[in-house]
Amino acid sequence: MAYALWKQMKHDPKHPDWPARDRFVLSAGHGSMLEYALLHLYGYGLTMDDIKNFRQWGSKTPGHPEFGHTAGVEATTGPLGQGFATAVGMAIAEAHEAAVYNRDGFPIVDNYTFVLMGDGCMQEGVQAEAASLAGTLKLGKLIALYDSNKIQIEGSTELAFTENVQARYEAYGWQVLCVEDGEDVKAIEAAIEAAKAETEKPSLIIVKTIIGRGTPNAGTAKVHGAPLGEENIAIMRQTYGWEYEPFEIPEDVYAHYAALADACAKPKAAWDACFEAWAKQYPERKAQWDADHSDALPVDLLNDEAFWAFEGKAATRASSGEVLNRLSKLLPNLMGGSADLAPSNCSTIKDAPDFSANCREGRNIHFGVREFAMAAAANGMALYGGLRPFCATFFVFSDYLKPALRLSALMNLSVLYILTHDSIGVGEDGPTHEPIEQLAMLRSIPNVITFRPADAKEVAAGYLAALTHRCPTALVLSRQGLPLLETTGKGALKGGYVLREPKGTPDVILMASGSEVELLYKAADLLSVRGFTARIVSMPSMELFDAQDAAYRESVLSDGIRARVAVEAASAFGWQKYVGLDGEIVSMPGFGASAPGGTLFEQFGFTPEAVAKAALRAIEKNR
């Protein structure tokens, strides 16, 4: 299957980053050795030593394919189903970029996205979400190959999986093709041709294979993960008439692949010529292409007064909508959508149409109620290149998409997550819709910026942080209105900063994020009446703060001041790193409840009085 596919793929081992290459995603990532073998044979730079170091420290051949680690690997895969959903995102990106950039006679964006799935992928929910979305969007250039060997780790797939996959995919609006024998190269080639020919529907090619074919354990779960063993390997070698040593590849095999690889150069050269001519004829498009493919921002947002200008009280989700729309004009490659909550998430680009089967230039994607596939697709859009993808849902449902956010982080993808309704401020919808532990969940993932702004200016800072870091950023935004605070602003880019400093050494440091920062001012005023002084610290992003140098961190959280109070309408978990053993945390003791948001803030103790009391306790403790 892999042989037939790669032979037909448009790619060039000498230019693994060629933008017009066909994409190949190994969604069944545990079969990484298959991909490494192809990369080795095609000359992508993987040596036989790399192959020998399979799954060893420092090797280019880790247990699962890793994007950015091994040339030619298009996506980090392994967590099942996600590679497929990521491929759907790549196909969305291709369709959009083609509409934006292609001109008559210049098909500079024109590639297929191939994805190889196993039975595991076929069982995961994210796969179902993504397949349904791909059918709706008529992603005709998406071609999935399903390695159907009927075996999973616990035994026959019959134990858990008796559905009719073909009928299911047809119900999604896919073309489904079947190949009865996974080693019939011609039949697979013909199926791929038929899949390419169908441009209205995505195609699924079901390829029936035998796991461990040619070994005594063929067709059993024994060959899924466990080594074959010397004896069975000997039998397999006999079966196939394979007379070479381990790691020895016959010269004619190398020669055969070298010829295939050489043939790749021609389409690449043709594309180069086409691209050059297009660039000449459409210099404005070429300039935009370059901008889209650069991390650099077209204007100096940090010093752009208009970018930081806001007025009046607003929910940070509304401010986010405002900033997103300011940016969308500067950055035509901002593209994304919501899992059916766009009006609530304020995540619509107002002057852009919807991306749909009929409107590929659209920038607003209706992902449907499919948070996980949405995020995985956003990863695919980021991987495709040229786009700055965003996706949106209620913060509490970041739970549903967390596995994809983890892969954004692992792949260093600048996917923007717009997560609104960020605390018990959600109110009436009650505990199922009120995030409590989600901030801790995000803050504990390596390589993610979690940013919970206190007001509109901090929202702007959050977007700027997202646009200038090569990692995912989660903007965590309020449902309820928040006032513009006095001294907020660019300081937020440092993650944590002082909003108000009293004269002399403060008696206590008050810190919070998001909607709770407002409380600190009022608590400080109450403390002042009692004769105590407080430093007020806004901490929108622990990750950005922790990345500052020691002197700066000391200027905000001075070691000598141990009377510290953190306030967050969420789990206390994690705040101890700033308040230590001698501070106080005003936080949620458990899940929320259903009532107006203001009532919940009062009932759960998020009041100036409660914060002031906590401060007095902290001052007392640290006398």
Place this chain on the structure above:
Amino acid sequence: MAYALWKQMKHDPKHPDWPARDRFVLSAGHGSMLEYALLHLYGYGLTMDDIKNFRQWGSKTPGHPEFGHTAGVEATTGPLGQGFATAVGMAIAEAHEAAVYNRDGFPIVDNYTFVLMGDGCMQEGVQAEAASLAGTLKLGKLIALYDSNKIQIEGSTELAFTENVQARYEAYGWQVLCVEDGEDVKAIEAAIEAAKAETEKPSLIIVKTIIGRGTPNAGTAKVHGAPLGEENIAIMRQTYGWEYEPFEIPEDVYAHYAALADACAKPKAAWDACFEAWAKQYPERKAQWDADHSDALPVDLLNDEAFWAFEGKAATRASSGEVLNRLSKLLPNLMGGSADLAPSNCSTIKDAPDFSANCREGRNIHFGVREFAMAAAANGMALYGGLRPFCATFFVFSDYLKPALRLSALMNLSVLYILTHDSIGVGEDGPTHEPIEQLAMLRSIPNVITFRPADAKEVAAGYLAALTHRCPTALVLSRQGLPLLETTGKGALKGGYVLREPKGTPDVILMASGSEVELLYKAADLLSVRGFTARIVSMPSMELFDAQDAAYRESVLSDGIRARVAVEAASAFGWQKYVGLDGEIVSMPGFGASAPGGTLFEQFGFTPEAVAKAALRAIEKNR
């Protein structure tokens, strides 16, 4: 639809906990008012004042239905798709309990599970997973009603969802019935009858409805979440000829429902008689039934020497398999399975058959590669009653099931999560399979016991904790072998305890969980050579430790000793609550890598030397 269904349902408002009642799950939980209206009219104890206090502080009518909060509510719903998957678990439980308890002429377990879904549920991946599983398991007594109104928050479902739901469900092996008019009570009743008659396949009834019917906004997204407004309400009243005041229910309506409710008493009385006769005829079964429906354990495990007896080195996943099998003999209602990782999770009950379409008494469930539906189904099994469900996967894939674990916690369900391969000890599979932030993720969820045992004895403690708490427990278990430690044991039930105490006040407290506890002994020995003494603390469960009284906590983490070191091959996030600002944490700086587990422990600094060095730093800092 609801009227037709509840009229046909076997239930008794006077006995909401009647074990043989039909179950009704409102998967589209945002329609909670529909369920509250039914509960009010049927006389489940919801008063008109409760209705008037819809979504207010302290009311019995929160924004989404909450199990345990409102009599008659079978499951907490709202996070879309999950109610459906939970219903699949209830249907699994019913099929199993019927096989275990029913005898000829005594169908004491015999009920349908009904679930009401919306377009949102239909789009979520967890729904797809659960539907496929239900088809495989031929859960003929599961009946789903799909309120197909073609409208979602962003507009028409056509924007995101054009698939053929009927064909998809048929592909899963379901019977699919259609009702063209959602207000045609007779047609709905007929469909429900047809669904009940089909005993081999689960049934989906697609009911076409018009959202906001009878209002000017009918059939549009405007009526999804926003209030109708006075004017539109007036028009609706006119359309329906409804002449009563708000919250006024005509007496004949109450009388009608009272008659329906009265009629419920008869089947309940018949069942009572049947149950009594069964209990007489099968006293052993009755005794087991009582045991199964009690939280109490049949033996005093705490003082059962055999339960705590282990020998030699073993991976805690293997010890878990051992303990699970010891318990399965005592607790025939232990039932569960893995998301296709049973051999790796060591989660098979060895002397029990598989639960399948042909073997309902089986206790091992093959959930397939469907972590999320697995956990949601386990919730359903727990809700059904009489069972102690467990589910298993790799710890890193707790990400996939987290939304269901959150609902276990919110519902106080004692679901056991067996999560193996718990750190970079996973080794060769690499970063996609190595948990880093998952411990923080679980520890930050309210009402979850996260338990990471250091050896086999602590595994036993973890199981005992799980069996004696009304909340979910996550057992976090190693892939790699771990030695039996000297002084581990029942102390682990306190969450954190001292394993070794030097003479006099220790210079430093060393603490860790799981596989890293072993390192502490070796580090302490190194420190001893340098003339420093260390207290060694095992901290398998922060939640259990935090629940101890202050004096106990002080005896383990004495306030006067601030030189503290925590060691965990995971994110440091959260450990600061024990080490404070002046301690040290030996932890993972980012994601893992692909290499043998032992190599990774060395490369990432989980060595006695590194721990000892950290201890010296902590001692120095706190001089």
